[in-house]
Amino acid sequence: ETGVTQSPTHLIKTRGQQVTLRCSSQSGHNTVSWYQQALGQGPQFIFQYYREEENGRGNFPPRFSGLQFPNYSSELNVNALELDDSALYLCASSQPGRAQETQYFGPGTRLLVL
Amino acid sequence: AQSVAQPEDQVNVAEGNPLTVKCTYSVSGNPYLFWYVQYPNRGLQFLLKYITGDNLVKGSYGFEAEFNKSQTSFHLKKPSALVSDSALYFCAVRDIPNQAGTALIFGKGTTLSVSS
Numbered sequence: 001e002t003g004v005t006q007s008p009t010h011l012i013k014t015r016g017q018q019v020t021l022r023c024s025s026q027s028g029h030n031t032v033s034w035y036q037q038a039l040g041q042g043p044q045f046i047f048q049y050y051r052e053e054e055n056g057r058g059n060f061p062p063r064f065s066g067l068q069f070p071n072y073s074s075e076l077n078v079n080a081l082e083l084d085d086s087a088l089y090l091c092a093s094s095q096p097g098r099a100q101e102t103q104y105f106g107p108g109t110r111l112l113v114l
Numbered sequence: 115a116q117s118v119a120q121p122e123d124q125v126n127v128a129e130g131n132p133l134t135v136k137c138t139y140s141v142s143g144n145p146y147l148f149w150y151v152q153y154p155n156r157g158l159q160f161l162l163k164y165i166t167g168d169n170l171v172k173g174s175y176g177f178e179a180e181f182n183k184s185q186t187s188f189h190l191k192k193p194s195a196l197v198s199d200s201a202l203y204f205c206a207v208r209d210i211p212n213q214a215g216t217a218l219i220f221g222k223g224t225t226l227s228v229s230s
Contacts, residue, residue: 002157002159002160004157006157033217033218035218040222041222041223042204042206042220042221042222042223043158043204043218043220044220045209045217045218045219048216048217056209056216056217058217090157090158092158092218102148102160102163103160103218104160105150105157105158105159105160106157107156107157108156108157
């Protein structure tokens with residue numbers, strides 16, 4: 001176990017709704033990254049937060065947004081859900097200040113959009 | 115742009131035999147390479163990484179990986195496979211770094227099936 005936790009584990013939403021996913025980072029880690037893993041694919045980078053600010057973003061539309069809190073936990077918000085948003089959402093935390101840091105992943109939240 | 119390729123969707127080996135899961139990379143600058151494993155309905159577990167130094171990297175659960183700069187490869191290996199090694203394996207490369215952290219770019223994954 002990595003110490004990275006995510007909630008909820010599973011979620012079912014309908015098109016057009018909004019969803020918030022949560023992640024608690026491993027102790028001592030101040031960087032959180034979010035990834036989307038569609039069925040049969042490798043994870044794709046959504047964005048990264050470092051010390052409460054967005055610190056890099058992948059090729060995802062603005063309806064994907066996030067927050068990081070002073071305790072370094074993080075939220076991923078997705079507005080106007082589409083069917084293609086159905087995926088496993090993974091968060092990963094990493095140690096501060098080291099460019100080659102290892103990212104440790106949580107168990108993921110599986111989102112199904114109907 | 116940074117990228118990795120995993121040319122095999124599936125690798126089948128018998129228990130006790132050596133296994134190899136292949137990965138090739140394309141990067142600008144020095145490659146920082148990682149292997150992760152994913153069991154069903156689980157997140158990704160870190161196995162090992164290459165940053166610099168020895169070309170043979172040892173990791174968790176008896177896995178190792180060989181970095182080959184001339185062939186731009188980073189193949190995952192294990193001398194003797196176990197049935198419990200059956201899982202989905204991902205190779206990843208660090209994206210061009212920014213100030214404090216960076217994204218990982220993943221391959222599409224290789225399913226390893228070890229038969230008893």
